[in-house]
Amino acid sequence: MTRPRDRRRVTRQAPAGLPDAALLGRRPTAAIVGGGIAGLTAATGLAERGVSVTVFEREDHLGGRVGGWPERLPDGTAVTMSRGFHAFFRQYYNLRALLARTDPRLDRLTPLTDYPLMDAHGRIDTFAGLPRTPPWNAVAFAWRSPTFTRKDLLHLSGREALPLATVSVPEIYHRLDRTDAATFLEAINFPPAAKHLAFEVFSRSFFADPRELSAAELATMFHLYFLGSSEGLVFDVPTEPFPQALWDPLASYLTGRRVDLRTGTAVTGLGRTLEGFTLEAGGRTEHFDGVVLACDVAGLREIVAASPEIGTEAWRADIGGLRTAPPFLVRRLWLDRPVEPHRSPFLGTGSIPPLDNISLLDRYEGEARRWAARTGGSVVELHAYAASTDDSSGLEKALESRLHEIYPETRNARVVGDITLWREDCPLFGVGDFARRPTVETPDPALALAGDGIRIDLPVALMERAAATGWTAANSLLGHWGLAGHPIRSVPNHGRIRLLNRLATSMPG
Numbered sequence: 001m002t003r004p005r006d007r008r009r010v011t012r013q014a015p016a017g018l019p020d021a022a023l024l025g026r027r028p029t030a031a032i033v034g035g036g037i038a039g040l041t042a043a044t045g046l047a048e049r050g051v052s053v054t055v056f057e058r059e060d061h062l063g064g065r066v067g068g069w070p071e072r073l074p075d076g077t078a079v080t081m082s083r084g085f086h087a088f089f090r091q092y093y094n095l096r097a098l099l100a101r102t103d104p105r106l107d108r109l110t111p112l113t114d115y116p117l118m119d120a121h122g123r124i125d126t127f128a129g130l131p132r133t134p135p136w137n138a139v140a141f142a143w144r145s146p147t148f149t150r151k152d153l154l155h156l157s158g159r160e161a162l163p164l165a166t167v168s169v170p171e172i173y174h175r176l177d178r179t180d181a182a183t184f185l186e187a188i189n190f191p192p193a194a195k196h197l198a199f200e201v202f203s204r205s206f207f208a209d210p211r212e213l214s215a216a217e218l219a220t221m222f223h224l225y226f227l228g229s230s231e232g233l234v235f236d237v238p239t240e241p242f243p244q245a246l247w248d249p250l251a252s253y254l255t256g257r258r259v260d261l262r263t264g265t266a267v268t269g270l271g272r273t274l275e276g277f278t279l280e281a282g283g284r285t286e287h288f289d290g291v292v293l294a295c296d297v298a299g300l301r302e303i304v305a306a307s308p309e310i311g312t313e314a315w316r317a318d319i320g321g322l323r324t325a326p327p328f329l330v331r332r333l334w335l336d337r338p339v340e341p342h343r344s345p346f347l348g349t350g351s352i353p354p355l356d357n358i359s360l361l362d363r364y365e366g367e368a369r370r371w372a373a374r375t376g377g378s379v380v381e382l383h384a385y386a387a388s389t390d391d392s393s394g395l396e397k398a399l400e401s402r403l404h405e406i407y408p409e410t411r412n413a414r415v416v417g418d419i420t421l422w423r424e425d426c427p428l429f430g431v432g433d434f435a436r437r438p439t440v441e442t443p444d445p446a447l448a449l450a451g452d453g454i455r456i457d458l459p460v461a462l463m464e465r466a467a468a469t470g471w472t473a474a475n476s477l478l479g480h481w482g483l484a485g486h487p488i489r490s491v492p493n494h495g496r497i498r499l500l501n502r503l504a505t506s507m508p509g
Contacts, residue, residue, distance in 0.1 A: 005132065006230040008492045009093065015475055015485035021050030028289040028481050031056060031279050033267045033303065036064020037463055038450035039294035040250060041098050041470025046292075047257040049483045054288070055259060056281050058266035058299070061243065062251060065296075065426070066463065068242040073334060073417035080241035080367055081419050084330040084381055085346060085359040086463065087115075088238070090231035091224060093489035094460070095467035102249035109236035109245075110364060117348040118406070119196045123147055132232040134496045135165070148194035161188040166495035167223035170457045173434040176216040180431045184215035196351035205462065207325040207385045207426045217429040217461070224459050229491040237345075240366045269306040276446065277310075290477040294450040294470065296425045297322045312443045318436045322453060326386040327424035329395050332361075333380045334417035338372065340409050347406070354384045354395055355402040377416060392422045427453030440472045445480045448473035458490045 021027045030046050032039045035057030047053045061067045068082035088095065088109055099106060114128035123146040130137045142153040163176055176184065185195060205221065206213055225233055238245035251261055262281075271278035276289040293300055304311065304319045311319075345363035349355045361368035361379040368379035382399040389395060404411040437455040440448050450473040452466040460468045468488060475485035495501045 004090065004093065004231065006091070006491065008230070008496070009091075010490050010492055012488040012490075014487045015479050017478060017482050017484040019049070019484055021052075021481070021483060024481065024483075027052045028477075029054070029276075029287070030290045030292065030477060031267075031277070031286070031288040032292045032294060033279075034064065034294035034296070034299065034451070035059070035062040035261070035263065036294065036296075036451070037066060037095065037098070037466040038452070038454075038470040038473070039064070039292065040247070040254070041094070041467045042292045042294055042448075042450050042473045043254055043259055044098060044101060044250070045471050045474025045486050046477060047254060047259050048486075049478055051477070051481075051483070053254075053257075053259045054286075055254075055261050056265050056267045056279075057261070057263045060264045062247040062261070062263065063242050064466075066242055067247065071419055075416070077371070077417075079334075079371070079417070080243060081332065081421075082242050083421060083423065084332070084383055085357065086237070086242075087112075087235040087346075088463070089225065089233070089235045091229045091491050092464040092467070094471055095463050097489070098250070098467055098470075099246060102253050106236070108239050108249075110239050111234060111236050112345055112364065113234060114344060115233055115235070115346065115348065116344050117197060117350075118352065119147055119193070120351045125194075125197060127233040130232065133230040134227045137226060137230075137232070145194070145197075148191060148197060152191040152194060155189055155191075157187065157189045160184075163219050164188075164222050165227055165497060166501050167219050167228060167459060168494045169220060169459050170434070172219050172223075173214075173216040176219055177214045177434040178432045179215040180211050181213040181215050181218040182210040184218065185210070196348075206429055207328050208428060208430075209326065209386045209388075212326075212386075212428065212430055214429050214431050214434065216434060220459055221461055223495075224461055224464075224491055228459060228494075228496060231491075237364050239364070244367075267303060269303060270310050271307065272309040272444070290446040290448075290480065292448045292450055292470075292473045292477065294473070296451070297324050297427050297453055298425060300449070300451070300453075310444060310447060315438065315443050318438050321436055322438075323428040323430055323433070324424055325426040325428040326388070327390075327422060328387060328426070329384045329392055329399070330421040330423075331382045331396055331399055332419050333382070333400075333415055334371070334377060335380060335410060335413040336375070336377045336416050337409070337413045338376065338378045339380065339407055343407060349402070349406065350385075352402055352406070354387065354398050355406075356383045356385045358382060358403060358406065375416070378413075380410065392420070396420055427451075429453075440469050441476055446477065448476040458488070459493055460490055 029052045032043045032055045061069045068080045071081040117125045265282045267281045269280045347358045359381040362372035439455045450469040454469045
């Protein structure tokens with residue numbers, strides 16, 4: 001395992017309390033609605049303190065948007081399908097703490113040493129070999145980049161660009177949340193030739209068009225991955241499909257702590273009683289002392305709308321106002337021949353629409369590697385984010401056409417098997433949404449929220465936000481019952497350069 005290297009990372013100590021629920025005389029019962037990263041993290045945090053936990057997941061598998069499920073190729077070969085590539089960055093401290101419960105050295109993760117990005121002219125930006133410490137990582141990147149040059153660095157508008165180097169949460173949202181990401185980049189004179197860097201690495205990671213994404217989210221992403229952390233942009237990926245590498249071991253860990261994992265079971269509503277909650281699921285009504293709602297946006301809206309007894313009118317309205325990002329498409333191809341050996345396992349292509357990236361699974365995932373070794377083929381995955389069309393069939397063809405342009409050796413390959421996913425369930429971090437975004441804590445101390453769409457005032461995003469809100473939701477219920485919580489970690493919640501921080505503080509607005 002590569003251990004955290006940033007000595008400035010921040011630890012928020014675990015809240016104090018009793019070490020185990022057995023000391024209360026009666027173990028509290030908790031329902032976790034949603035078996036993704038946020039829900040599994042909350043379940044882990046509660047079960048480790050002796051709470052009796054039941055997890056309800058409407059799908060037949062755990063892991064949420066990082067889950068996987070069995071499929072078969074036309075020849076009958078069993079394979080594992082998922083929603084595609086995810087990067088496990090070194091600064092994902094809270095997610096990695098969860099995974100370490102079953103893999104202390106994180107041996108089931110393997111590093112990818114680069115994150116190359118191709119622009120529309122075929123130029124490649126790379127993050128390999130950069131210094132890890134800001135601001136030298138940015139200086140070195142500009143020194144060697146073919147699209148973001150030293151001259152561009154000097155031409156940035158210092159005053160307008162200052163928020164990128166002085167991020168703190170929630171202050172950055174008060175300043176930038178009413179500006180969209182594209183407008184913000186124009187205001188700071190971000191070079192047009194290099195906009196693919198900001199959009200591919202940061203904006204489109206949220207499955208959103210830059211004109212729809214809050215500039216505060218863009219700035220927070222810059223801080224988390226580049227300007228606020230010395231962990232670097234190198235990341236890890238699982239050595240096997242998500243279920244085998246991550247969630248099957250965690251499921252065993254949780255059942256060993258008497259957690260009841262119920263997949264294929266949708267929750268349809270909650271009721272509030274003097275003693276706790278009633279929960280409707282699978283045609284049954286059950287009673288719990290506390291609840292964590294760790295659903296996707298649509299699921300959370302549906303449950304709250306069907307549960308008029310929980311929360312306040314204003315809180316329920318905020319939940320109802322949550323939005324999802326545009327749809328995205330994942331297409332995985334099993335080809336009868338290999339891709340050229342010099343190709344990177346991952347290539348960002350967001351400036352070559354509609355394709356956003358190409359992943360070569362047989363370069364890093366064991367199941368795909370074994371299939372490729374046995375057949376002489378390759379496993380290629382194509383992503384299209386923030387789709388602007390409802391024609392998924394046409395989008396599939398356009399993705400494959402782009403693949404053939406970028407990797408010509410695939411042009412004459414025969415497709416042995418293919419699976420396509422079309423989804424629209426990621427949260428949208430829209431312009432001006434932050435003020436109404438629901439937090440982990442709710443009007444009811446026995447009810448908490450968790451997920452990557454839930455507000456938490458820390459510099460986190462994506463999978464790490466899901467994990468951070470999961471630990472925090474567990475801590476909220478544990479504190480309600482007088483039980484000890486769990487530590488929360490993050491990159492520093494301020495800029496790394498003191499002079500710039502002082503300058504930002506002295507500036508109006």
